[in-house]
Amino acid sequence: MDFEKLYIDGAWVPSASDKWIEVENPASRSVIARVPAGNAEDVDRAAKAASAAFPAWRDTPLADRIALMEKFLTEFRAREEDLVRITVEELGSPVGFTRSSQVEYQYTRTRSYIDLAPTVPLVEKMGASTTYREPVGVVGCITPWNYPLGQVIQKIVPALLMGNTVILKPSQHTPLSAYYLTEAIEAAGFPKGVFNLITGRGGEIGNSLSTHPLVNMVSFTGSTKGGVTVAQHALESVKRVSLELGGKSPYVMLPGIADYDEPIHILFNSIFLNSGQTCTAFSRLLIPEAEAPAIEAKLKEIAREYTVGNPQDKKVKLGPVASEAQFKKISGYIAKGVEEGAKLLIGEVPTEGKGLYIHPTIFTNVKNSMTIAQDEIFGPVLCVLTYRTVDEAVAIANDTRYGLNAGVFGPKDEALAVAHRIEAGNVYVNSSPRDTAAPFGGYKESGIGREGGVYGMIEFTQQKALFDTKL
Incomplete structure (x- = not known):
């Protein structure tokens, strides 16, 4: 695979930039590839290509778009070994988890979108009018490093199925898997300009996509701070925005x-x-405060199962964190927790060595006002808080600026009642599995919009009402 080119207007082309981004394996700390540090000129070329391709793609029947996505899924599956290998290398996630969650689950997501696409309510009859859902246009997709394939699939598949054209900017830290995905799109035979890939740094490419006059919508997944910046730029020209942020x-x-x-x-x-x-x-x-000693003992016991080590080892459950910046950030939060008076049930303040490994860390004696209980640490760090009543538990659960996800475990009726009271876009009750057809997204500072299923496809449409009683 040639990682030193961009994919614009149906062809692999050099970047207008002469700068590069080195991609590091976080387990070995070695550079495994380099990709172009694209620039505004690259974004302009991609935007013009996507804009030119949009009218024909918009008018392509949904059945034909679905047929192309079926071909993509076949080509995507055919690259599984390459996708697993490169994701382990660029992200450091263990090979077993990578295969099941980072790669194979993306087939399930793609299949869900394909199967649900014909059910999207694109035409709705009203009393004296008809409402149509039409494609938004050119969509800039900015994706994070932690699930480098999953977050791409969540954006590009529904956007393309709904008739939009796409410019993808994968994370600069984990861009390599997107090259194999792009290769699958090319092999499936999508028309030129419908899908474009630009690598580069978040600030430069993200800002260019957010402000380019030919880009009609920006879909961003990442930190709340990054999402606010993207939205501010996009709203200068009143672009549509979809934001999947922190938790x-x-x-x-x-x-x-x-x-x-x-x-x-x-x-x-x-x-x-x-x-x-x-x-x-x-x-x-x-x-529950009364059960804390017993639960904490069980936490300590079961945590031993979550082994840390070489991500190539099939028995390992945790590999390194994704980058040196991540390592320092997480380590800083662990040190902050100790400073604030929380107690380390397991784990310690990490010190950097070969590889960027952080072992499972559990804090007890945590107050919800502590920094470690309020900030998104984005590492294997658990904060344990106690409550005396269920009402207090709900109050603590909701005492956060985020509202992305939650879980409740207990007697079904009581757990359901608590789940309804939690301010989050998704709540898991007991051992319920994830449903790819369900909407995914958050309350409060966790984002704007939804991904997944029919709701995730509607996100990439805009409504038009036609008033004609003869319709």
Whole structure:
């Protein structure tokens, strides 16, 4: 694979920039590739190509767009070994988790969009009018490094199915898997200009996409701070924006649970896998004060299962964190937690060595006013808080500027009642699995808009009402 080119207007072309971004393997700290540090001229070329391609793609029947996406899915699956290998290398996620969650789950997501596309309400009859949902136009997609394939699929597949053209800017830290995805799009036979790939630094490419006059919408996933910046630039020309941002998600264990094993494994899979680099991670555990000693003992016991080491080892559950900047950020928060008076049940303040490894870390004696309980740490760091009443648990759960995800475990009826009271866009009750057809997105500072299923496709449309009683 030639990582030193961009994909614009149906061709692999050199960047207008003579600058490069080196991609590092966080496990070995070695440089594994370099990609162009694209610039505003590259964005302009891609925007013109996408804009020129839009009218024909918009008018392409949905059935034909679906057929092309079916071909893409076939080509995407055919590259599985390359996708697994390159994701392990650029992100550092363990090979088992990478195959199941980073790669194979993206087939499920793509299939869900394909199957649901014919059900999107593109035409709705009103009393004396008809409302149509039409494509927005050229969509700039800016994706993060923590799920380098998943976040791309969540944007480009629904955008393309709904008749939009796309410019993708993957994270500068994990751009390599997007090259194989682009290769699959090319092999599927999408018309030139419909999909374009530009690599580069977030500030430069993100700002160019957000302000370019031919870009009609920007879909961004990343930090709340980054999302605010993108939205401010986009709103200067009143572009549509969709923002999937940060989280500080609560996980409430209700009183009287007979067996702690199941809820703790659900919790740990959320906060520890992918080295905690997941926006929906359950990073605040709320437990009954009277049961704290027993639950904390079980946390300590089960945490031993979450092994840290070489991501190529199939037995390892946590690899390194994604970058030196991440390592320093997470380490700083762990040190801050100790400084604030929280107690380390397991873990320690990390010191940098070969590889960027941070072991599962659990704080107890946490107050919700502490920095570690309010800020998104984005690492394998769990804060344990206690409550005396269920009302207090709900109040603590909602005492955050975020509202992306939550979990409640306990007797079904009581757990459902608590779930309804939590201010979050997604709430998992007991062991319920994720549903790709459900809308995904947050309340408060966790974002604007939704991804997933029919709602994720509607996000890339705009409404037009025609008033004609003869229709």
